[in-house]
């Protein structure tokens with residue numbers, strides 16, 4: 001394989017590199033919170049949230065057979081055995097993640113911090129729930145340690161937290177990075193190594209013949225390739241459809257608010273459990289990130305939704321953490337119904353690959369995905385760690401994997 005065309009992923013890019021979901025996210029490299037979203041009881045837990053205005057989850061009800069099928073698969077994936085298998089596979093895929101990011105950081109010098117991640121609960125019930133979840137995460141192979149912070153020491157441990165919280169759990173091994181800095185430095189580094197990075201290059205179609213991918217079609221020309229990787233986030237579905245392959249991605253919309261730091265700066269990233277809200281302190285910015293909305297691929301900023309992030313943080317944070325004004329941003333997490341990414345070869349095609357569906361963990365899994373998929377392409381066989389993420393799991397039994405166009 002000599003020439004690989006990567007659609008999205010910061011290589012052949014419709015807009016500018018890293019301008020979509022990989023821009024305004026929280027930037028956590030979190031293995032502790034890497035459990036698949038469809039977890040046991042998730043449906044029962046989230047249904048009441050749907051009715052509450054300002055809650056972190058929202059579904060726009062719609063009579064769309066593809067969406068209804070997606071919801072049904074999501075519900076089936078929340079079975080305990082599937083959840084545990086997904087968590088185990090995710091931790092296994094990420095076995096080298098911290099080391100890979102250390103190496104990347106050493107080479108590219110992007111903004112990255114190793115202050116761990118602190119989970120904060122306002123209620124004893126949610127604290128207990130996450131303590132139990134983390135026990136399972138440890139059992140399934142989490143390599144970091146888990147420290148329980150007593151209620152009486154919370155504000156000594158993290159002075160930006162308000163008084164009166166139920167408790168906190170600190171994961172000292174976790175890291176976070178400034179996502180915009182990572183993607184811009186990666187793009188520059190790729191170019192310095194001789195990779196052609198094409199911006200404002202919309203891939204309109206794939207040139208596929210006899211089960212082989214030959215080129216990507218841009219507005220004005222074709223780019224020939226020995227292998228093609230579709231890493232176009234939620235927009236991957238449309239391109240894969242041209243290869244006769246149906247990948248059931250939904251955009252899980254999230255919001256962030258970014259501002260200059262206020263008068264109180266958290267020493268580490270914080271996860272505000274009940275509100276499913278992240279707080280990321282960066283060198284010269286502070287970011288709140290959260291909400292998960294299944295409302296179609298709609299990137300508009302709803303000012304009330306964006307403002308709800310700040311409201312939701314009030315119980316947990318002292319006044320003055322977020323500065324003014326705060327810039328609102330939205331992104332679409334590419335989410336598959338089993339909560340796991342699709343990484344690997346498209347069935348019935350020799351040299352067409354996909355890397356998407358990373359949901360809430362696209363930053364976390366990026367380095368491992370890249371390293372393992374490169375292996376799969378160069379050796380023409382998937383490494384063991386990628387097997388649970390095979391795109392072939394979405395081929396319905398009895399159906400042809402893909403029609404050869």
Ligand SMILES: Cc1cc2nc3c(=O)[nH]c(=O)nc-3n(C[C@H](O)[C@H](O)[C@H](O)COP(=O)(O)OP(=O)(O)OC[C@H]3O[C@@H](n4cnc5c(N)ncnc54)[C@H](O)[C@@H]3O)c2cc1C
Nearest residue numbers: 008014020021022025026027028203233254361362363364
């Ligand atoms: C609020 C929020 C907070 C988050 N926080 C975290 C976090 O802390 N840690 C974590 O691990 N993950 C986090 N995530 C998830 C993470 O941001 C995503 O999983 C990840 O960014 C997805 O990356 P991607 O490259 O697959 O998609 P994208 O970043 O959306 O990139 C796809 C790219 O493909 C391009 N493209 C699409 N179609 C075409 C085409 N036809 N031709 C050319 N280019 C095309 C698009 O322009 C886009 O740039 C968060 C997400 C949100 C919304």
